[in-house]
Amino acid sequence: MDSLFLYNCRRETLNRIIEKKDLSENVVQMVLEAPVIAQKRKAGQFIILKIDEKGERIPLTIVDSDAQAGTITIIFQVVGKTTAVMAKMKAGDTIQDIQGPLGNPTEIENYGRVVCIGGGVGVGVVYPLTAALKKAGNEVISIIGSRTKDLLILEKEMGAISDRLIVATDDGSYGFHGFVSQVLQEMIDKGEKIDRVFAIGPVPMMKVISDVTRPHGIKTIVSLNSIMVDATGMCGACRVAVAGKTKFACVDGPEFDGHEVDFKLLADRLKMYCDQERQAYEQHKCGCDGN
């Protein structure tokens, strides 16, 4: 194991965790040391990280970066073993591998009046492009939502970069009682002018938003979180169907026209390893309890 250890240690950067913050019960924000990526990355891009020798490669959107400090910010939700382990890591710990920036940046232009929608942990993903759209001169209306008040993230941050911020919770514990898609529907029904919609969140949310905007011809961009391995176009794990054609979310996306995405296929493929993920997570939790 010694030579293997050395083999993996000789890297220029340490990939240290600089800062860690719990945003909600199981959503964590981390600031990571990644100087080259911090300089290079643009809104909409992501990284692959692998926590240790036996870890899997998981894609995470770059939420923010500080080129000066050489850091990037990520946000993740605890959904399985890897994220559970990460949630227990502390500032000063290191992530073995960070690769990026990957994927195509968001097409940022001054579209006029845009609506940026984030659901659950997807608020973290929509944040960077919302900031970029605001900076490009758009009038930005943001709609963010979660199941309940305690799970809502980045409200203050989104408010600071939006001309108007609307919050929705499924259970009505905060803000509008209902889904983010209903807020959007009401805006459209009131005849509000919308030039483009960006919607990022759970697959059903992105599907419903796309269905809401389709009859009105409002271009809707979604970001697809399909399963990835190498994330450089090599494996095809992340393939999705867009306008009837197979695309790789890692290199052709991750953002696509929501009106053209086959959401059923995406949802099915996301379930491919459910049983195994559950098995790994359960074993991990058992191991933790035992200690």
Add this chain to the structure above:
Amino acid sequence: METKEPKEKKEKVPRQKMPEQDPQKRVSNFEEVPLGYSEETAITEAKRCIQCKKPGCISGCPVDVKIPEFIQQIAEGNFIEAARTLKETNSLPAVCGRVCPQEDQCEKQCVLGKKGESVAIGRLERFAADYERSTGNVTVPPKVKANGKKIAIAGAGPAGLTIAGDLVKLGYDVTIFEALHKAGGVLVYGIPEFRLPKAIVEAEVEYLRKMGVKIETNFVIGRTKTIDELFAEGYNAVFIGVGAGAPVFMNIPGENLSGIYSANEYLTRSNLMKAYLFPEYDTPIVRGKRVAVVGGGNVAMDSVRTALRLGAEKAMIIYRRTEVEMPARKEEVHHAREEGVDFLMLTNPVEYIGNDAGWVTGVKCIKMELGEPDASGRRSPVPIKGSEFVIDVDTVVVAVGTMANPIVPATTPGLETNKRGYIITKDESGLTSRAGIYAGGDIVTGSATVILAMGAGRKAANAIHEYLFKK
């Protein structure tokens, strides 16, 4: 051992067999199948070499290994010296001894092969390299004086590792930029443990590091930095050896159903990510019970044999031509057959059938017959009308080839590619349409072999040296 010292008539000694793991046993593990020569067997085999005055074997080797010389050293029992002779021209002998198609290269040219069986050059190469590594007697050549020039290499596969070794020996400051988290390229993500143990690749990479080669993993050329940014940072020349990493699918209905993999993904999960050790390792892989692998090359054989080891009750190859046309090495086909793989020849998938959850349950195939020879000289398969039938499967691996990954060409202005996306080189030197940028391996030729990529790396090393010191 039973064949000792037949003095006068060396050619009477048969080509020495290499012991192998029993097929019944090996299908349930990922350990290496051939076990290597013993010292005695290696010497016996080495003595079969008649030390030709004009050795044809060297001309059959893309990196000009001094074959008779290292074989002579083995025959004399100087195993370490044999390994060093190999390393003079080949930085990855333990790899080449295992995965080179010697039957089409050095061994094809062997004089003994004209009448009987050629010397087992590949097995001897493997023996010498393994001997050196296992005895821990690996010495690094003394560092040469730095010549002040910096070289960037995109991709830590066979081509990149070879050129890095060659240039560092000439005093260059060499950095390899590798997209994945581990160096080795196809040697670590593509070729399975049972054919090429990863510890061997790690040892060979470590050897290059000791020679002074720097390796930056997790660095995607074109994304993390572009080639022009590297030039701006002071690199004097760049070599692109990024491989033909993009998977080809057949574009037939149902190909995106769950349970259908590209061979790249299936093998990367199993080899690079060690999914066969899930849940000890975190990356999962589908352990299918009825697995169909589409294709007839080495990658298809690697995939179908991996499927067996992951617990498939039925693992099959579906290939549109016949066994004669199969591009896989005979040895791999033989191993696969021994392990119980079914071969469905003259058969081609036309559609995948899935259940409500979007999981593949069947592959609809059509029977083929061979027609006129095509451009490659192989008789092209023609579908037989009305012969469709369905095979029940729960997992499919599509291994019908790869194509160029567009990331590097797309982010390097002025770098010319052909219509299939491969980088155009001016000649054998690997020079591209841009001064100072060289390319070699699969990103130039399309999918080929480890050793051909290494040969391209060797030629580009010479060309870069000439470019930087004679211009």
